[in-house]
Amino acid sequence: MFAWAGEGGMPSTEVRPGDNAARSAPDGEPRGGLGVAVWATLKRDLTLLMRRRSEVLNPLVFFALVITLFPIGISPDPELLATIAPGLLWVAALLAALLSLDSLFRSDYEDGSLEQLLLTPQPLAMLGLAKVAVHWLLTGLPLALMAPVLGIMLALPAGSYLILAVSLALGTASLSLIGAIGAALTVGLSRGGVLLSLLVLPLYIPVLIFGAGAVQAAIMGDGASAHLAILGALLALSLMLAPWAIAASLRISING
């Protein structure tokens, strides 16, 4: 039985054209609207990813596998491993984060949610930022938490675990933001994966240099705070610029 079939069951579709316009009057602009929309986007994306666990686990498994294979492939010599560990951990984490980027906007593009996202009266940059935040929470943050454990396998000196995790947490946030620009630009292409890597990798290099540098400095006994400060500055810069670049890239992709 369909309630939809009769006039009686039909919901009120009364329209007051002035309604929405009145709400957007300069003085009466409800700021709550944006907060609600951003919160709902966060919640929706978190729920979606928690229901597709394999997508969340994929980069983490990749990270663990790569780091496990290096001691086997190179040499189990702890001194040698300790020298290359900061770079190895950072490169592997960077590639793992890159792997997961392609799917950031892909499924929304395919099922039509993305065009709905572009047609909301809410600022697209903020909604895009919410999606990136979820990506970092479920990719960057777990990678940062996992890295010290894998560091043990590479004989990373004990004092540098905290710096490793902090540098990765800061760095992967920048990586997610920068990568999302590339993901937004290539979302309309059927095989955008390679192009995405080519676009994004050059921009990842400063983050890699200072991230791995921070861990190296911690091992050497120099203070890592300068490196961490630069990572923080890179993050602040990406936070300022990336949301607008993501919004513009999404518009270009949908236009094509």
Add this chain to the structure above:
Amino acid sequence: MTLRLQARGLACERDDRWLFEDLDLDIRGGEIVRVEGPNGSGKTTLLKILSGQLADYRGELFWNESPMRQARQAFLENLLYLGHAPGVKAALTPLENLAWYQALAGESPTEAARLAALDAVGLAGFEDLPAGQLSAGQQRRVALARLALTPRPLWVLDEPFTAIDRDGVAALEAQLVAHARSGGCVLVTTHHDITASQELRHVRLGRGGRDAEH
């Protein structure tokens, strides 16, 4: 405030072929405008241009007499667009899908309103199943529930009748007419024959893009 969406001298080229040229449209509240034409005649493209998604066209668009470029925010606040793809996430339940759309529309999500909207499109009892387990028609109904959930004066609907059964089609038609009668405006493409009513107007697209309005 009255509703008025105008297009002047609209033209769109795809792959060295003009889909339509010199198309003038004047759509007001209280009308159902049906865009007709064979496959590939540019119906979806026209709807995307009119809903502000494509910038790759010639001509001008006006919303309530002011150019679209300036009126975009006001236009988006009045628009409800349902595209070819229903925009329904397979992994989320109908209730969760609608909660997101409700929040995007700037309203605080209330479950009672969502349940009522789902009930109205005949999905009572399916609220908590993942949308991926529903049939194509039911997924389309989830998207159509937004018509009642987030009231907007201008509806732009691309093939809304796809996969909907006969009772559903009749109900949706009635809903479109009721919307037009209450002052709203509907822009729709479909291959279904919509029952003629005094609100219905046709815009025909075809080879050469003559606009045969009547």
